[in-house]
Amino acid sequence: PQLKVSSLLNLGLCKKDLWQLEEAIAYFNSVYSLTQPEAETRPEYFIYAQCCLAYLHSCLDQTAIAATYANQVNANHLPPRLTAWGRGYSLLYLSATYRNLGEIERSFKLYRATISYSEENHFTQIKANALHGMAQLYRVQNDFDSAVSYHEAAIDLLNKIGAKCDLAEAQFQFGLTYQAMARSEESRI
Secondary structure, three states: OOOHHHHHHHHHHHHOOOOOOOHHHHHHHHHHHHHHHHOOOEEEEEHHHHHHHHHHHHOOOHHHHHHHHHOOOOOOHOOOOOHHHHHHHHHHHHHHHHHHOOOOHHHHHHHHHHHHHHHHHHHHHHEEEHHHHHHHHHHOOOOHHHHHHHHHHHHHHHHOOOOOOHHHHHHHHHHHHHHHHOHHHOOOO
């Protein structure tokens, strides 16, 4: 059963990265259903599935469903049994969910917690993704100097570790920031 759940979770992550969101949701729904009976005693996969489902539904503008999943997770008290990796990515996906839901201050708070956690645990990739999430929040607030600074820091980290999928997304978001700044020429670089 554990191998099945782990496989389903990883397939969901792959589908998310390919931006095949409905298929990713199906995999995470399976993880959620399979782990729900043991959620009290073995919450790792259950909570991670909740965070991923919240994020994916927020990407599809299914705000009520996204908020329901996100609000079920207490980001301030994630269970100690959660792996360090799972804790970091759970915080990251919750941050992005609240960003997509327009809860800017809550998202800022969670991104800061994600950055702090990733620094304590040396998770460069999680930190870089949180940095470019912060950049998106600053872009929404028209604080372009801060947005550019956070984009550059994220891209630098992702280049260093060779995280090409995340790097592509960070560069895309940077381009959107340049477009919002009416600097279309830089957005094509």
